[in-house]
């Protein structure tokens with residue numbers, strides 16, 4: 059398989075604090091991967107290490123490049139966006155596009171101009187004169203005109219309203235993603251991106267507690283909504299997680315569900331948000347969850 063990213067034994071340390079602990083993963087081409095984790099879990103540190111922006115221990119290979127020693131060459135094929143809502147407010151749109159030509163070697167000016175022509179954004183406007191939605195459109199035009207292989211987005215839709223967030227993800231999937239390109243998106247908006255992801259990575263206290271494709275997750279984790287009469291049997295079967303939803307008791311099993319689960323209650327597909335809560339618990343059964 060053609061892997062764009064190979065990471066092994068990655069540790070990021072801030073003084074005595076380990077923000078990322080012995081993390082290993084590989085990312086093939088043609089994927090949209092959600093990087094999920096609570097506040098302070100280590101998502102930004104992981105992405106910054108991949109971009110060679112902070113010191114790390116371990117090995118990172120991005121498209122054959124070492125981010126520590128070959129950062130400039132690597133950045134020709136990688137696009138890293140920490141927050142799409144931030145553009146210099148004083149800059150004129152046309153100048154921003156020109157500036158991008160110098161900033162990213164794979165930036166296609168004509169393509170960005172074509173994309174912008176489909177919006178109502180005037181080329182002579184300053185960023186500060188644009189509405190938030192227009193700023194997102196401008197950002198989208200810029201991003202989708204970068205001919206990179208790997209896109210790394212850290213909380214890309216922070217501060218945007220729902221239509222703007224939806225527009226952002228629609229563009230990403232329809233205009234940028236191909237079989238050769240991969241996107242890694244760190245976000246807290248789990249339910250919002252669940253449907254567009256091909257894979258999920260979950261990080262908890264710096265450890266990678268889950269990395270799998272969405273289709274595998276559907277086989278690995280199973281949910282059941284049950285009544286009080288089945289509670290003792292469910293508890294005895296040691297579910298990964300139990301929670302209440304719409305007045306009912308629910309449990310998530312990770313490969314260890316009792317054979318008669320369907321008789322104990324109503325089986326359902328586990329949503330990422332619930333899986334996230336289950337795996338972010340300190341008492342999680344990691345041996346069931348990690349690959």
Ligand SMILES: Nc1ncnc2c1ncn2[C@@H]1O[C@H](COP(=O)(O)OP(=O)(O)OP(=O)(O)O)[C@@H](O)[C@H]1O
Nearest residue numbers: 072075076077095096097098099100101102103104
């Ligand atoms: N520059 C720094 N110096 C010291 N500690 C840091 C620094 N940056 C991050 N940390 C710590 O490292 C841990 C991971 O932080 P990181 O920003 O990577 O998490 P995150 O998952 O991106 O969080 P959030 O979702 O809140 O943005 C946290 O405990 C944080 O306090």
